[in-house]
Amino acid sequence: MFNNELEVTLQKATADQMKPKPDQNSLGFGQFFTDHMFTMRWTRRQGWHEAAIEPYRTFAMDPAAMVFHYGQAIFEGMKAYRGKDDQIFLFRPQDNFSRMNQSALRMCMPRFPQERVLQALRAMVYLDQEWVPKTSGATLYIRPTMVATEPALGLRPAEEYLFFIICCPVGAYYSEGFSPTRIYVEDTFARSVPGGVGNAKTAGNYAASLKAQALAHDKGYTQVLWLDAVEHKYVEEVGTSNIFFLIDGEVITPPLEGSILPGITRDSVLQLARDWGYPVSERRITIDEVLAAGRKGTLQESFGTGTAAVISPVGEFCYRDECVQINGGTAGALATRLYEELQAIQFGYREDPHKWRVRVG
Structure with missing residues (x-):
């Protein structure tokens, strides 16, 4: 079950929750994370709900969460680019979300409303636009993820899931850059x-x-x-x-x-x-x-x-x-x-x- 009319709430990070921006010439890959994240939950009874753009935070999960024991975890990788006239672009995000839903089917996880989540992602990237690097070749890496959170032991598909998106400014993935x-x-x-x-x-x-x-x-x-x-x-x-x-x-x-x-x-x-x-x-x-x-x-x-x-x-x-x-x-x-x-x-x-x-x- 998923709801294309899913309501997404917004909670902006306060001044004390906002992080210092890293040096854009020393970003590395996957080391720094933006001020906000997107989260939503799924249960068999409610479908997708509690969708929110909120301050970046840690999660508390039950030790029996099924992702830890049976490996129901999928993710995607995409980027935001600061380009011409200081505009910010995504590249083929619909295809990333479509592939993620295919991964969900294979792993017996619920599909999510792609267009609604894409709207939320665009809003979140716009909110955190100062994190999109201005240095040539650097980008904002985007990591959507879904994990099974139901606290239960026993091999079967879980009945509760957490979907979240986090972002991090990145430089070259390989230290060699474009060198072979x-x-x-x-x-x-x-x-x-x-x-x-x-x-x-x-x-x-x-x-x-x-x-x-x-x-x-x-x-x-x-x-x-x-x-x-x-x-x-x-x-x-x-x-x-x-x-x-x-x-x-x-x-x-x-x-x-x-x-x-x-x-x-x-x-x-x-x-x-x-x-x-x-x-x-x-x-x-x-x-x-x-x-x-x-x-x-x-x-x-x-x-x-x-x-x-x-x-x-x-x-x-x-x-x-x-x-x-x-x-x-x-x-x-x-x-x-x-x-x-x-x-x-x-x-x-x-x-x-x-x-x-x-x-x-």
């Missing part, structure tokens, strides 16, 4: 399996990736490239991004077959590449094919796509005892063009032919 990253190809651990929850943005997927990511970091790599869980040979995705290859002029990315996340940035890149006349394939590709293309010199580029990093060029893949450098370890022309185009659309400096941009004010 080194990627370790993981063939021992598995992130998701066919029929599992790999296509849902649920917290457990990220917990499952931590061990391999930690081992990769210990070896000096930035991220992990996951292979399929059955044969350990088909490329799936990077820990925080979808993955793309430019091989002999063709743009290739793994298909959406249920074990990888249907990325919003992924979809945007596919659309732009088609607009620009590139042959585009969403198909299964083995790590052996990638390495063979690297040896032959036909692997022209590779890059990750995601909300946090936007476009993240890959400079090197390492698989078992072999490392393949890509484009001399430098960012390629396509990755650079995509990054610049997406940023220009997101910040309002370029035409938006696909109507992806949503104005806040």
Whole structure:
């Protein structure tokens, strides 16, 4: 049950509740949080209710809250951009909320009224607009989340949930910025399996990736490239991004077959590449094919796509005892063009032919 006429109340932060703004040149990622948040609750009897924009605060939760025991937790990631004429924009927020509702269905959680929540989000970002960075390339990261709060033990879908949105001003996701990253190809651990929850943005997927990511970091790599869980040979995705290859002029990315996340940035890149006349394939590709293309010199580029990093060029893949450098370890022309185009659309400096941009004010 959800209510598109959901009433949203507003409680502004008082002067003593407001936080000092961080140095916009030293934001990092996910370290500072804005003055306000959005919350609402769901119960089987009442549906969605108690929707409010309120001062940022901590939560008190029962130790028996079912999220702690059975993992019903989903989230999204999107951004607000301060752009042309000091206007603030969101990028494809409807698609993020639609994907979140798909995650909710997969995790047996209630769907929420997307348009009403988007209205509340726009109001909250407008209220906290001074938190949207003015520094070039910096943004306001937005994290909608839903968790099961019913205090009960016993494996079943919960009957009470908390939905909330928090925001934080951020700089570059990777310390390398737009410089190419080194990627370790993981063939021992598995992130998701066919029929599992790999296509849902649920917290457990990220917990499952931590061990391999930690081992990769210990070896000096930035991220992990996951292979399929059955044969350990088909490329799936990077820990925080979808993955793309430019091989002999063709743009290739793994298909959406249920074990990888249907990325919003992924979809945007596919659309732009088609607009620009590139042959585009969403198909299964083995790590052996990638390495063979690297040896032959036909692997022209590779890059990750995601909300946090936007476009993240890959400079090197390492698989078992072999490392393949890509484009001399430098960012390629396509990755650079995509990054610049997406940023220009997101910040309002370029035409938006696909109507992806949503104005806040």
